[in-house]
Amino acid sequence: MAEIKIENLKYRYPDTKELALDGITCDIKPGEFIGVIGRNGSGKSTFCQSLIGLVPNFYRGAYGGKVFIDDIEVRNVEVDELCQKVGMVFQNPFNQVTGSKLTVYEEIAFGLENFGIPRNEMKKRIDDALELLDIAKYRDRAPFDLSGGQMQRMAIASIIAMNPEIIVLDEPTSQLDPQGSEEVFKAVAKLSEKGITVIMVEHKIEKIAAYSDRIMLLDGGKLVAFDTPQEIFAREDLAEHGVVAPVYTRICKDLGLRVPGTDYYPVTLDEAHKLLACK
């Protein structure tokens, strides 16, 4: 499983003056579920794209520092060389459909065909991905006939079929209804259980608090904090960085209810429920 090491990462888009990423340094261990939060324009998407080499190899621009996936320095390899190790899922499910395949099954095969994966291996990987993402029943449907949530799960399946060790999801639920969002979160949780490193940008703070091992808080391209959800949501300066704590945390904070034996307020529904039930 791959380890991510980031050393003083700085990046500026072409024809802009502001740094989109400004001196980010951190390590991500294999198998971790990392949530990335921050206000709009804080550098979350740029950070994600730096992990697969789209920044700087696709966008160009001024780049400094280093990003390593194991011992591979990301800027030195092309995206197509890295994408079997690091997969990426984007916000808009419609724009991830290739538009050249007639069924979900064929759509998932697209990436595998590009890498010359033998047919039998390809079929096995597609079947596994369909099963894992719980979309096997849609295998013969046209990709554009799926709902937003189903289509996003198909996009994740297309990436998972390529057997990446790391998957980066950039606000994958932002255009989905609550049910579609729930489907995607459940699917991502399964990937994490499988040992895949998950890096997920998300504004649904309650969800990200529940699923993440650690959370990165970005603001103005800088890494403000990188810690457990409990530590992050205990911060007093969250509002200054354009973030609010989960509603359960805020309620328990107002009531002065801390998780027993700790200085933290609950960050998940379960934790809050237990505390409120005892009360």
Next chain:
Amino acid sequence: MKSLSLYEDKQSFLNGLTPGCKAFYIIAALVIPAMLGNKLISIGFIVLSILLLTQSKVIRRTLPILAVSGFVLITVIIIQGLFRAGNETVVLDLGPVAFYKEGLIFAADIAINVLNIIFAFCVLVLTTKPSDIIESMVSRGFSPRIGYVFVSLFQLIPQMTERMSTITDAQRSRGMETEGSLLIRMKAFIPLISPVIMSSFIDTKERAIALEVRGFNSKEKKSFLNVFHANAASRPIYWILLIATVASVVWKLVMMFA
């Protein structure tokens, strides 16, 4: 959102022919009549295409295509029949206007050529899976990008149409008139088309990135999910078409220099 893909698998004889064989049918249908300079051969190809499409149970799918092109052809016939330079022989006198034989013959020539092209393309497009067309092109050394552009177009047009409709609704809700006289529609055109084009650029960029992270530019040799089980008749048909096409070109050259 429905795809515009015209393909239908009817397990027919044409479904079983290789995309290469059907692509060569298009070449033959265009080149042979042009070389021999005989409209009867074009009509022969039209009849053959109609028979093949009927046998493949997809002839009804040609109707929308014919409806669009039919409108253009009728316009051509009217204009040429009435106004073509060199019109002399009146065949239909309608009082203030008259249709001329010379113009109508010229328009009929155009119509035959257009119909021949449409039916020949239908033989390929209506009976061949888009991915088979790409795979066939890639295996013959074409860039996958060309194949991708060709095939994805059919699926992405509905997406743009839907976006256009959303933008039209958004502009209407802000008080812009989009229906009425030609002048009103022309005024509405730029505020409607600008966001469509801009958002299409953004979508295209996002889709390009999404393709990039799925190895679209990979230098590896591609593999294909589907195995195409070609009809045994594909090869002989391909050779017959090739020989007939080459023979027509040779005949034309001989006639030119004889």
